[in-house]
Amino acid sequence: VSKKLLIPCAKKYGLESGFSIPHPHMLQRQNLDCEVVVRLYRNGQAIQSKQIVIKGTESFIQIFESELGFVTSDSDLITVEYSDLKSAGLRFANEIEGQIILRSAKNGSYISILTGMVPDRPPGYRFSPIIHMGHYLINENATTAMILTNFKGSSANIDVSEKNNVRFDLYSKNGNLIGTVNRNVPLNSTFIYAIEQLAQDSKVEKSQIACVVARGGNSQFAIFTIIVSDSGAFGFEHSLAPFYYTEAVLNPKTRTKFLQKAFADL
Amino acid sequence: MKDIRTIDFYTSRLWQKTKEQSLRARKNLQLQFPSYFGLPIGGPLVQFYRNDSQFETHISLVNYVSFFLPNESLSIQFKITAYNQNGLKIGSASNSVGNHETIQVPLTELISGLDNYGLFSLEARYSPSFLEAAKYLGQTSPQFMTLFVPRSQRNSTQVIHSHKRFEKLPSPKTQVTRFSRMVEYLADISNLEYFVLNSGPVSINSKLDLLDAQSGILWKTEQSEIAGHSVGRFKFSIDHDSPKTVFSRLINNRLLQHQKPIVFRTFKNGITTCNHT
Secondary structure, eight states, X not given: OOEEEEEEOOXXXXXXXXXXXXXXXXXXXXXOOEEEEEEEEETTEEEEEEEXXXXXXXXXXXXXXXXXXXXXXXXXXXXXXXXXXXXXXXXXXXXXXXXXXXXXXXXXXXXXXXXXXXXXXXXXXXXXXXXXXXXXXXXXXXXXXXXXXXXXXXXXXXXXXXXXXXXXXXXXXXSOEEEEEXXXXXXXXXXXXXXXXXXXXXXXXXXXXXXXXXXXXSSEEEEEEEEEETTSOEEEEEOOOGGGTBGGGTSHXXXXXXXXXXXXXX | OHHHHHHHHHHHHHHHHHHHHHHHHHHHXXXXXXXXXXXXXXXXXXXXXXXXXXXXXXXXXXXXHHHHOTTOOOEEEEEEEEEOTTSOEEEEEEEEEOTTOEEEEEHHHHSSSOOSEEEEEEEEEEESSOOGGGGGGOSBOOOEEEEEEESXXXXXXXXXXXXXXXXXXXXXXXXXXXXXXXXXXXXXEEEEEEEEEOOSSSOEEEEEEEEETTTOOEEEEEXXXXXXXXEEEEEEEOOTXXXXXXXXXXXXXXXXXXXXXXXXXEETTSOEEEEEO
16 A cells, blocks of 8 residues: 655645655665655645655655645645655555645744655545544634645545545533534545634634544544644644554454444434 | 674663563453453653743643543543653642543643753543443543643744653663654754653663754764653754754664654744654
8 A cells, every 4th residue: 555645735824835755765875766756636636746756865855845836725735655665665664754844935934743654545445534632722822723634545436526524523621512513524635624713613602612523534634733823933733543542443343332432423 | 892782782672572561461451350450541651841931831631531432421630740850750730631621731830840841741540440331442541732832922832742651660771773754944943952851760871963864964963861751952053054954863872762852943033843853
């Protein structure tokens, strides 16, 4: 299965997307060139692609969308993959991490994270629904937004107009469910959902929201949180998958029960 | 010399494996007899705090288990313990988080006398300690986020996750090298500060190298002894002869759970952002 780094586009905040990935043989210095393919997805389809070579003498490549000649908009998604992961070795393929960078077009400052690559699944693959607990979204002096990137697959046989419904449950500080919003998250896209918009859509005061729990979907997700301060500075983090919190999702016997319980009302 | 290194390597891995197996045995015992020993919970986890002129630290806690078990009632008691720059315990505090509740609180409100920076550990206990309906979850691990809240409005809050264990037992000496995949683009940066967490109870010798991300050639290096349960600070000024991009290499003389230093990069315009490397 090929693996892709999912890079969100966040033009609405004046940010340019970029990435760094290592040469698979950076430690061995085998002097072999390595090819990387970068694609720009819009409305679920790849509309531009670029092949980049990491020379055998280089440890990493770091590149931004302007250098790729991509002109992005907010719901676009950029994917990055190695052309040939096999030659990199199984261990590298499993542990592979890429760096996502969002750089201010205004002043050059950037926010960044390291994250794993996600598998490119074939048509018909049954994805587990996501559960994301956004309990650190509230900030009086800033806008906070969830960034949901998702990738259903690159195959031409995938119908990117399929529904990808995610339910957002809003909880107050003392644990009361105070609102719910259902949204279709377009496939192979970046979906930015600011807390203000969520408050407006749910008709709940922003100040009442303490935690947003996102559940559902039918795609491979990578979820991030961005904090946009009034001064134009940013914060950025990725969420952790449920297996970090419960072993139930790792065991096929208990996974079914987990899905039945945690998603019973979807 | 090579032989000693080889012995060190195998001794430390064996020790690490033994520790992992004893934790697994404890977990299995809890899973077998949860009504006696309670449900198995991973941790304690470790994270870094700042309490200086630039940032203070807030902790965001959530009752994560209640979202996995919507029809049950279970509260989580989080115990947070902070350490100073020398690895000495400053104090502890506990917070109870009920079903679907969230608490976001400054660390200074929980524990007084924080240092400029240091470590804290976080552990979770459930009440009730055993719930039949939760047994299928297997071992669970605490979920929390650490927020570095800026003192100046020029900056934004930075967020960082945690899943690495706070270690109570020391590990034997061995050289451990970790290359980060985080590449810093230096054109607009004035300095890089790396905070290296010693999650173990005994001191370590730590060396942090910055290498040119294109050529792989060493550019700058700093080293320091870091006391047990404390944090080493490595600061690098970016000057005119710096490479275009750099990445870091951490060399410790003990195998630790936490091997990803946290970088705070300050740009020429005064903005600071952070993440783990």
